Amino acid sequence: MIDNGDGPARVRFAPSPTGHLHLGGLRTALFDWLWARKTEGQFILRIEDTDRRRFDPESMDSLVNGLRWLGLDWDEGPDVGGPCAPYVQSERQQIYGVKAQALVDKGAAYRCYCTPERLAEMREAQRRAGKRTGYDRHCRNLSDEERRQYEAEGAASVIRFAVPLEGVTVFKDLLRGDIEVENRQLQDEILLKADGMPTYHLAAMVDDRLMEITHVLRGEEWLATAPIHKLIVDAFGWEMPVLVHLPVILDPSGKGKMSKRKKMVAGKEFLALVHEFQECGYLPDAMFNFLTNVGWNFDPDQEVFSREEAIERFSLEEINPSAAALPYEKLDWLNGLYIRELTPAALKSALLPFLSRQLGVAESELRSDGKLEILIPVIQERIKRLDEAADWIDWAYQEADTIEYASPKLLIGRKLDAAQSVDMLRSGAELLAEVEPFSAEAIQVAFREKAEELGVKAGSFFGPVRGAISGKKVSPPLFESIEALGREETLERLAHAVAFLEEHMEMASG
């Protein structure tokens, strides 16, 4: 039975498989999951595939992968089964047929023989006349004779719900309280389509009942049709589950509902699909933390929290009913934070697929690569997304002579000229040829001593060397980088850089 109290809740995430899962859907699923776990109830996955035209077979994988990625496990669903199976609506077709007919028998619904063409014309005429569009209930009052006629002709038909002509329907949304709508504003919605498939209005109400759903969390776009749902449930003589319409997630621009398309705002690209976030290297824990705090707030004084803490504190009543845009920059910040909290070993294994793809090096090779052991801890606090790592260390996977120096300036130290910079590089090479052990620490000590001996600022000395070994102006800490490269490789690069600088001496000084 439906329990509006604090007992174990049965909640469902009921997506329609029409494309990739996006963050809005994921957030709904997250809140469903949080509530199920909080109340020690069940989280159910139900597939609403009653629209055969929009069905996209690939979306099932996207859905399952996305939910699993975030760590949302379901207790009942298409793949795991359960007491209310099947959990795919297209496999429940007969149930809806029977239920729809029951409503017809009760006089709460009726068969409608209007063709799509007639409906289109009707709407067009209504629009032209400046009237509001909607079904004119042509078939609601057909005589028995007329119905027999249509049936005899074998006319296609749908079943429509017969909305009361007068009165007011009141339903309760947990976040917004009682909402009243005049019945005359409502449409005789289609319950069963001509192809025998139900619409959402019928299928969801029937399944929520049969699956004993206690709390319905769904997007705010359903708020307008909620009175119809209340009416349908009433007609069956059932009880309404607790309704919680989650605020829509806005576009990054803050205008309009977030779409599945990548959005460009101010020259920046914003992602929307779950798999895209996955591919960019956002951590599930960071995403979980992030999404939980959009529309709900864990604690005004604590931004970072665990799943367990979130479950402990989560409550439906505290959900904010106003629409929100996703604070993408906060996601990046959080993700960086979570990356920094990883052990180097965990970060390495998370990084492997990214590095392998972007560096073109086999994962197996990277796994046993000594350079990574040294480099990963030092880039850890520099990346916000896993896909940024390659840019930090790609130079370490190049050959010395393929390092390209974009400009001689790269090799020139602060307040030094080209000739002096060549001297720096040579001094560095001398020192590196002998330093023992070849460790970041020992190298650093040697470099600092040398800088003092030479009477130059550390930065002026280190800069050219940094440029020489990495080909970049910005790179990971120098001495770890040198250690990772090894003595021989480093010396080669220094020589390579000296040759380059000397060759461009004219240009550099000019």
Add this chain to the structure above:
RNA sequence: GCCCCCAUCGUCUAGAGGACUAGGACUCAGGCCUUUCAAGCCUGCAACAGGGGUUCGAAUCCCCUUGGGGGUACCA
């Protein structure tokens, strides 16, 4: 057009009549630290949409306006 929902810094949010000189976080700016870049630490900029009520007292309650959003399909 009609119906419904929403309204606190640029963004995510705290706030359920007096504790608000409106708090936190991200972003941004400045500073410290420093081998580049980060990270870290410190400081700063920045909001109750407007107008009426109710009340001794309103960000908080009511109404109107404005703004934003959603819906208006044999889609969900």
